[in-house]
Amino acid sequence: MSTTPSTQTRFLLNESDLPKNWYNINADSPVPPAPVLHPQTLEPVTPDFLGVLFPMELIMQEVSAERYIEIPEPVREIYKLWRPTPLIRARRLELALGTPAHIYYKNEGVSPVGSHKPNTAVAQAFYNKAAGTRALTTETGAGQWGSALAMACNFFGLELEVYMVNVSYQQKPYRRILMETFGAQVFSSPTDRTAYGRSVLARNGKNPGSLGIAISEAVEVAATSEGAKKYSLGSVLNHVLLHQTVIGEEALKQMDLAGEYPDVVIGCVGGGSNFGGIAFPFLRQNLREGQRTRLVAVEPTATPSLTKGVYTFDYGDTAKMAPVVKMHTLGHDFVPPPIHAGGLRYHGMAPSLCALYDAGYIEAVAVPQLATFDAAVLFTRTEGLIPAPESSHAIRAAIDEALDAREKGEKRVILFNLSGNGFFDMTSYQAYLSGQLEDYAYPEEAIKASMAHLPQVA
Numbered sequence: 001m002s003t004t005p006s007t008q009t010r011f012l013l014n015e016s017d018l019p020k021n022w023y024n025i026n027a028d029s030p031v032p033p034a035p036v037l038h039p040q041t042l043e044p045v046t047p048d049f050l051g052v053l054f055p056m057e058l059i060m061q062e063v064s065a066e067r068y069i070e071i072p073e074p075v076r077e078i079y080k081l082w083r084p085t086p087l088i089r090a091r092r093l094e095l096a097l098g099t100p101a102h103i104y105y106k107n108e109g110v111s112p113v114g115s116h117k118p119n120t121a122v123a124q125a126f127y128n129k130a131a132g133t134r135a136l137t138t139e140t141g142a143g144q145w146g147s148a149l150a151m152a153c154n155f156f157g158l159e160l161e162v163y164m165v166n167v168s169y170q171q172k173p174y175r176r177i178l179m180e181t182f183g184a185q186v187f188s189s190p191t192d193r194t195a196y197g198r199s200v201l202a203r204n205g206k207n208p209g210s211l212g213i214a215i216s217e218a219v220e221v222a223a224t225s226e227g228a229k230k231y232s233l234g235s236v237l238n239h240v241l242l243h244q245t246v247i248g249e250e251a252l253k254q255m256d257l258a259g260e261y262p263d264v265v266i267g268c269v270g271g272g273s274n275f276g277g278i279a280f281p282f283l284r285q286n287l288r289e290g291q292r293t294r295l296v297a298v299e300p301t302a303t304p305s306l307t308k309g310v311y312t313f314d315y316g317d318t319a320k321m322a323p324v325v326k327m328h329t330l331g332h333d334f335v336p337p338p339i340h341a342g343g344l345r346y347h348g349m350a351p352s353l354c355a356l357y358d359a360g361y362i363e364a365v366a367v368p369q370l371a372t373f374d375a376a377v378l379f380t381r382t383e384g385l386i387p388a389p390e391s392s393h394a395i396r397a398a399i400d401e402a403l404d405a406r407e408k409g410e411k412r413v414i415l416f417n418l419s420g421n422g423f424f425d426m427t428s429y430q431a432y433l434s435g436q437l438e439d440y441a442y443p444e445e446a447i448k449a450s451m452a453h454l455p456q457v458a
């Protein structure tokens with residue numbers, strides 16, 4: 001382990017290399033996603049319905065067929081606080097694995113709040129401010145999204161209400177304090193501030209909450225605010241994946257600096273945004289330039305939306321207030337096991353990504369919790385950086401690719417996205433180190449039960 005590799009490790013871009021455009025996969029996708037449906041009528045939504053929740057500019061991005069959408073200058077100015085992010089060759093990890101593979105990672109954990117989420121939070125706050133929005137509402141699970149939006153709202157002078165899943169609110173007080181430091185108001189969901197929250201609490205006063213419930217509360221507050229407040233979502237939607245493509249655009253340039261091109265690009269998936277962000281620019285090169293990079297989405301075995309979910313129309317939230325979309329789903333009222341990768345505990349997946357997976361343009365694998373932490377600890381000990389539990393799913397898959405390459409005696413170029421650092425996730429590492437972390441079996445019965453409640457779309 002003491003061998004110090006001598007050749008280049010970090011591949012850095014200048015501020016002037018910061019992308020000027022986001023890349024819209026819908027311009028090139030051979031399989032455009034199905035229309036978004038109204039949760040009551042199950043008919044395609046009108047811009048009016050979406051306009052209650054989102055500013056028009058984001059709705060236009062949601063349905064745009066333009067290949068490139070210019071990044072507004074004020075957004076680029078804020079991106080410069082941490083972008084371009086480094087691309088790093090994980091040489092010490094390669095050595096530890098004894099693999100002929102080359103492993104590169106894009107480090108999105110260097111953003112001020114520790115993940116890729118500010119890439120879209122800053123953009124969403126900008127467009128809301130420009131449209132005259134006074135306040136935003138949102139949900140957060142593990143707290144990464146809430147922290148990112150709290151930072152962005154603070155920069156643009158917007159108020160923010162965050163509905164934080166009760167279990168996380170209890171377990172992660174530091175994430176809450178970070179949001180409050182930026183000036184956000186944080187509530188433990190389910191709350192008594194919304195009709196839906198009160199109905200959930202009436203049934204069970206100790207409900208631990210879920211992302212689906214928290215989304216319902218944040219949507220209800222915005223929808224009943226008579227235009228004063230808008231809602232903001234940190235993943236799943238096209239415009240969110242669009243904003244994240246700065247990751248892949250930078251990585252393309254950086255792989256060029258390294259003089260290599262990836263055989264496989266890997267990212268973890270909760271709602272699909274960091275994976276889409278790194279993978280879609282490489283998918284463009286596959287579709288338009290004849291490259292043949294494999295794109296691998298990695299999910300937990302406890303919430304296997306892609307590998308075990310059904311590809312069908314479902315509600316985005318538990319209370320059926322958010323739009324209905326066609327996606328790989330475990331059912332909108334499925335409550336995932338309490339795995340430590342809170343950011344991956346969502347029942348659905350980005351529709352654009354699902355369409356591509358269904359048609360075979362993207363691969364998916366599911367990895368169990370313990371093997372994920374084994375990978376995270378090996379990564380920490382070799383590369384010196386403690387990864388978010390979510391990102392560790394991508395590390396697990398990257399290591400498995402590298403081991404497979406070793407077995408086959410292949411030189412394989414592997415690129416994965418390190419979606420965030422794990423500095424706020426010490427309790428999960430503590431659980432791992434003290435032998436208390438467990439694997440959750442695939443929750444077959446709970447998913448089957450939830451499948452009975454899918455909307456009946458004609």
Ligand SMILES: *Cc1c(COP(=O)(O)O)cnc(C)c1O
Nearest residue numbers: 144235270271272273274343420
């Ligand atoms: C939120 C989050 C994820 C999962 O969300 P995606 O939209 O799938 O990217 C992954 N990693 C980290 C660090 C997160 O905060």
